[in-house]
Amino acid sequence: MNHFELFNLPITLQPDTSQLSKQYFELQRKYHPDRYVQATEEEQEEALQVSAQINKAFKTLKDRDETIKYVLQLKGLLEEEEKYQLSPDFLMEVMELNELREEGDTDNITATIDQLKTQIYEPVEAIITNYQEGITTEKELLQVKEYYFKKKYLDKI
Template sequence: MNYFELFDIPVSLQPDKKSLPKKYFDLQKKYHPDFFSQSDEDEQSEALQKSSDINKGFKILQDLDLTIKYVLQLKGLLEEEEKYQLPPDFLMEMMELNEELSEDSEKAIRSRENDIYNEVKDIIENYNDATITTDKLLKVKEYYFKKKYLQRILDRMND
């Protein structure tokens, strides 16, 4: 299942947030299982699966991190549960940050998050599926894993 094809939108790291809900509701009107209650069992099962795909696709395409993960998987550059090796300098920086966690750390983490986003901002915001290179997608992949690492630190702080 390709969610971009399902929603009839171009592959993008930032799908149009204004048109996506309309496409979602149009698809749900067309495939909602309640509309197939008088159909045979196969059609009901198919409608239920399609409705599930629509819900899952909508959730993914509304969230930048999930969309990045999904596009990287579509391109064969990210496997489920992949153990990505972050650069040693980043890991050293995170180790130092972890040792110094305080109430002000959240600001520092958010600032670092902005820094790593700025490194790929142009790629993400001007993504063109026809011209994107593997090297650029690998930079986005590194951003994705760095951001996940920072989020885990934030989550631990909030526990």
């Protein structure tokens, strides 16, 4: 069962956070290991596993970048430790930002990173906002993948 099925939510790149929280508390109330102290060992172990899965799913789905990564993995478009090849132009920009950081120009670098994040998000904003299972194309998801890796680079700076 994937995280979306567990929380009874449609697959999306932007889960409804209020619905996510509501489902989380409902699932935790139902499967929390403390509710199974009188149960058999097998039932206690199952409750522990389900509770851990609920926590992992909630942590993933409440984090925007982790949700994007998770959906891309569900679609078979991203592997766990994938080494993604970004364009040389983008890598040069990142290298220049790292040089600015080493020079201690923090005000300039923060503004530049924010500007770059906006630039890389604009082409995929509509895809992320309007994602629909079965309608959003693989080509569009590959654009989101490119954005995901670029953003990861910028976040590391």
